[in-house]
Each structure stands twice: as structure tokens, then as C-alpha cells.
Amino acid sequence: MADKKKAPRKGAALQKLKEDLAAGTIGPAYIFYGEESYLREYYLGELKKKLIPQGFETFNYHALEGKDLTAQALAETVEAMPMMTERTLVSITDWDLFKLGEDQREKLIALLEDLPPYCCAVFIYDTLEYKPNKTMKKLCKTLETCAEAVEFPAASNTDLLPWIARRFKALGKDVDRQTAEYLVFTCGGLMTGLVPEIEKIAAYAKGKTVTQADIDAVADPVLSAEVFRLSDAVLQGHYDQAASILGDLLKMQTEPIMILAALGSQLRRIWTARLALDSGRDRYWLMELWGMKSDYPAKLLLNAARRTTAEWCGQAVRRCQTLDRRMKSERGVDSAGELKLLLVQLAAERS
DSSP: OOOOOOOOOTTHHHHHHHHHHHHTOOOSEEEEESSOHHHHHHHHHHHHHHHSOTTOHHHHEEEEESTTOOHHHHHHHHTSOOSSSSOEEEEEESOOGGGSOHHHHHHHHHHHHTOOTTEEEEEEOSSSOOOOOTTOHHHHHHHHHHOEEEEOOOOOHHHHHHHHHHHHHHTTOBOOHHHHHHHHHHHOSOHHHHHHHHHHHHHHOOSSBOOHHHHHHHOOOOHHHHHHHHHHHHHTTOHHHHHHHHHHHHHTTOOHHHHHHHHHHHHHHHHHHHHHHHHTOOHHHHHHHHTOSSSHHHHHHHHHHTTSOHHHHHHHHHHHHHHHHHHHHOTTOOHHHHHHHHHHHHHHHOO
16 A cells, blocks of 8 residues: 655745755745745745846846736746846736636646746735645646745744844844733734834834833734733723723724624633633643644733633623624614623623
């Protein structure tokens, strides 16, 4: 019986790309995908540096958009000869390879199997999800053979926290680990979003070392961080504070249904944290349950859960579910008003 083909190690394709760049053995084609657009753009830039002499980008770098692109137009671009360098670079953004008609798909397969040696093609999935259709066996096999699919997922804290420290250092500021974790919690874990926030915070901070107060003063929190503050205010009985946070979210034109979804999700996490406390489980159990990349949010959840009971959490989650159904099924619902009423009810029933 033949051995099953082993699945590639996670991150192996990205490591190979780094090795290709270092050794100058850049392949004929790549597929760049994943939520971390900062890294996608960074490595596209590294390919440009390696392949195209400065000042000759206009002649040797070709950026194509997937909308209305045809295999014939792509073929004409990749077959254009390089000028004053050995290779050209062609990027193709948001061209869904698995949504092409049969004729276009066959032409793409023929092109990939016979890419000119002087061209490197990079298919970039930005707003579209890269989701191979395994029923298209011929296309899948061609892509596996002729292109390297490189995923750029959100970085783990092991990589992200040192990167944050380096970004601040370049701007003349220091940041400790706890503050860096607070920044990730507040602004999200994507480098793309963190870059402008770090620049704002560094410009604002008066001291050499960045503080949580500096982050609170100028950073734009992601919805999950705001909803955590909202739920925490409810658990502490600070209804006015919770209402103020909700009001700010509504002023920013955040859809009430999105706020409710985030609140319901947060309350479910607090519920599991309360169950963890009641059953003697620790933050590492929570991290595994929710796929957390650090123990920072897990510790916050456990602290929040200590202020309530499993019964209150269960009732709060059910209230969110009931309101969610009403918002989606009933006409004329005052969604913002119902959200405010929900906060009143949760605060009144808190345990």
C-alpha cells in the first residue's frame, strides 16, 4: 500500500520563499494569500528588489487587476521581454482562478505550464479568499506543480511582539511586553493595522517608554476591544460607562447588529471562562478553546468571569440571541434602542 503524501508543514512555503529570495532562486510563479496584507506587500516588494533594478520598474514590473482580466491579456504581459535586467515581475490581484470558465481555465493552465523563464508571476488574493476547488483536478495539479502557494496568516505573538518593539525602537521609543500585548488587544493583531497606530502613539508619547495611557489617548480600538470594555462595564455595574461606549460605537456608524454579534460573542467567552473557573481549568484551556495566540486575553476573560456567575452568563447569551433573531426577522425594530434596553437588563440582572 502506497504511503500517503504528507501534508506540507505549516509555514513551509513562506520559509521557502525567504530561502528563494536569499539564494536568488526565485521561482516562476507564486500565489500570495492570507489575512496579513502587510507581509504580502512586504514580500512582493522584496521580489521587486531582487528582480528589477531601481529605475526600471516601469518597463519590468506589471501590475494587473483580476477584474475583466483574460488569460490572453495575461499571456501578452508575461511574454513581454525584460529591459536591462534578466526577468520581469507580473502581479495579478484578485483574479479568482477557480471561477474561470473552462476555455479561460485551459488557456491559463497552458500558460502556467510554459511560463517564459524571464518572468515571475505572482497571483495575489487580497479581497478574495483563496479557496482551491479540488474538483478542478487539472488546474489544482498545475498550480501545485508550477506555482508556490504562500500563506501570510496573522503573526503569532512570538513574532508580533518583537516586531512591535522594533517598530517603536525605529521611532525612538521603547515598549515593554505587557504594553505591547495591550496594544494588540486594543488595535488587533494584524501588522497592517498596527503600523499607523504605532506611528500615532510614538508621535504622541512624551516619555521614552510607551504606556497604556498613551495607547488609550490616541489609538483607534477595534470593535472587539470596545465591546470588551462595554461588557466589563456592565459586569462592574457601571451602566453609564457601558451606555457611553455604546453611544460612541453608534456615533461611528457601527451597525447595531454588528455590535450585538460582538457582544454576544464576548459574553460566550466570559461564560466559558466562568465555567473554567468553576471546573478548575486554567487560562491555557481557554487559549486552546478559543484559538488565542497569547494568554493576555485569556487572563482578561478570567478576571471578568470572576465578577459573575455561569447562570448570569447563560441568561445574558440567551438575551443576545433573542434580540439577534428579532433584529433579523422583525420589521421596524429600533435596533439602537433595543441595544440600550439590553444593557439595562444585563446590568440589572448582573450577579
